[in-house]
Amino acid sequence: MRITVLGAGSWGTTVASVLTRRDHESLIWARDPAAADEINAKHTNERYLQGFTLPERLRATADLAEAAGHAELLVVGVPTGAFRETLERVRPDLHPWIPVVSLSKGLERDSLLRMTEVIKEVLPGHPAAALTGPNLAKEIMAGMAAATVIATEDLTVATEIQRVFRRGLLRVYTNHDVIGCEVGGALKNVVAIATGIAQGLGVGDNTRAGVISRGLAELTTLAVAMGGEPTTLAGLAGMGDLVATCISPHSRNRYVGEQLGRGRSLDDILAEMGQVAEGVKTVHAAVQLADQHGLPMPITRTIHRVITGDITAEYAYDGLLRSHPAGHESEPG
Ligand SMILES: NC(=O)C1=CN([C@@H]2O[C@H](COP(=O)(O)OP(=O)(O)OC[C@H]3O[C@@H](n4cnc5c(N)ncnc54)[C@H](OP(=O)(O)O)[C@@H]3O)[C@@H](O)[C@H]2O)C=CC1
Ligand SMILES: O=C(CO)COP(=O)(O)O
Numbered sequence: 001m002r003i004t005v006l007g008a009g010s011w012g013t014t015v016a017s018v019l020t021r022r023d024h025e026s027l028i029w030a031r032d033p034a035a036a037d038e039i040n041a042k043h044t045n046e047r048y049l050q051g052f053t054l055p056e057r058l059r060a061t062a063d064l065a066e067a068a069g070h071a072e073l074l075v076v077g078v079p080t081g082a083f084r085e086t087l088e089r090v091r092p093d094l095h096p097w098i099p100v101v102s103l104s105k106g107l108e109r110d111s112l113l114r115m116t117e118v119i120k121e122v123l124p125g126h127p128a129a130a131l132t133g134p135n136l137a138k139e140i141m142a143g144m145a146a147a148t149v150i151a152t153e154d155l156t157v158a159t160e161i162q163r164v165f166r167r168g169l170l171r172v173y174t175n176h177d178v179i180g181c182e183v184g185g186a187l188k189n190v191v192a193i194a195t196g197i198a199q200g201l202g203v204g205d206n207t208r209a210g211v212i213s214r215g216l217a218e219l220t221t222l223a224v225a226m227g228g229e230p231t232t233l234a235g236l237a238g239m240g241d242l243v244a245t246c247i248s249p250h251s252r253n254r255y256v257g258e259q260l261g262r263g264r265s266l267d268d269i270l271a272e273m274g275q276v277a278e279g280v281k282t283v284h285a286a287v288q289l290a291d292q293h294g295l296p297m298p299i300t301r302t303i304h305r306v307i308t309g310d311i312t313a314e315y316a317y318d319g320l321l322r323s324h325p326a327g328h329e330s331e332p333g
Pocket of ligand 2 (some may be wrong): 105133134135136137189192241244245250251252253254276277278
């Protein structure tokens with residue numbers, strides 16, 4: 001199959017490599033021509049996947065119209081802030097009806113939409129799916145076993161995409177609960193910032209486990225309020241991805257939290273990283289959704305106050321685990 005992956009960051013490049021090794025004709029779009037040249041000539045992407053060799057047959061282009069015209073399946077791996085604009089730019093050159101798969105984990109800032117909702121708005125008529133789960137790019141590049149979920153309402157489409165992605169030690173499950181899968185993927189990044197803060201402050205594993213567990217309660221409550229199913233949040237797209245992101249040294253969201261916990265400013269951390277940490281932006285939308293649904297979501301709200309500079313990470317820690325009165329465990333908050 002001819003597959004185009006938009007975005008040559010760590011995840012887009014990894015997914016394009018997996019698909020190439022699965023014998024698909026993959027073309028990756030990089031907005032930076034130098035990045036496309038590097039992939040074509042050296043089979044590397046040193047900025048995002050240092051030390052890895054990409055498959056020789058993976059081709060790259062900086063020409064968005066060429067990338068769009070190539071696709072029998074479109075995979076979108078640009079950050080959520082660039083998602084809508086990128087789809088608008090490919091629309092004129094896209095073949096009709098081809099499925100579009102989002103790799104991006106976050107919510108659109110002003111509309112509060114999930115990425116498959118953005119696909120449906122910008123590209124009506126194209127089946128929209130999300131690929132999500134505990135999938136740290138560098139581990140998948142290294143060929144380590146992993147499980148992932150392809151979420152779309154139409155199970156025929158889901159099964160077809162599952163077949164396209166399945167390779168080696170990558171186990172691909174299907175799920176019809178797109179809301180649960182996308183909300184889990186978006187919100188776990190916010191909880192990873194909170195866990196990172198705890199780590200940066202030097203607190204213990206009990207504390208981190210407490211934040212992860214109550215974080216799971218928050219993302220489950222929000223997803224269910226939005227129409228998702230609780231079992232989804234207990235699975236790969238919820239608990240699985242939450243645990244991977246909260247404990248992994250590879251996670252950029254956890255890293256942002258850790259550095260905040262050490263007292264650094266957000267601007268400094270983001271400038272030094274040069275990679276996306278989606279939780280930093282998604283937390284704004286998450287708080288608005290919590291308000292709309294009348295949910296307490298104390299971890300999300302506290303991280304929002306840290307990100308906006310209203311409180312320090314140290315103060316947030318006190319607020320999360322000491323001042324906030326605990327209720328019944330089955331209740332949100
Ligand atoms: N990395 C991972 O392990 C995983 C990431 N994801 C999700 O995938 C999405 C992409 O993440 P990831 O690949 O890691 O991000 P990276 O930070 O590694 O790379 C971002 C990529 O997007 C490009 N980009 C940035 N802004 C724009 C823009 N305005 N227009 C077009 N392209 C742009 C960058 O180009 P340039 O280099 O020119 O700036 C770069 O190629 C995120 O939503 C993330 O949550 C999901 C699962 C795993
Ligand atoms: O989504 C991810 C793993 O599933 C990657 O997390 P980070 O964006 O925090 O690196």
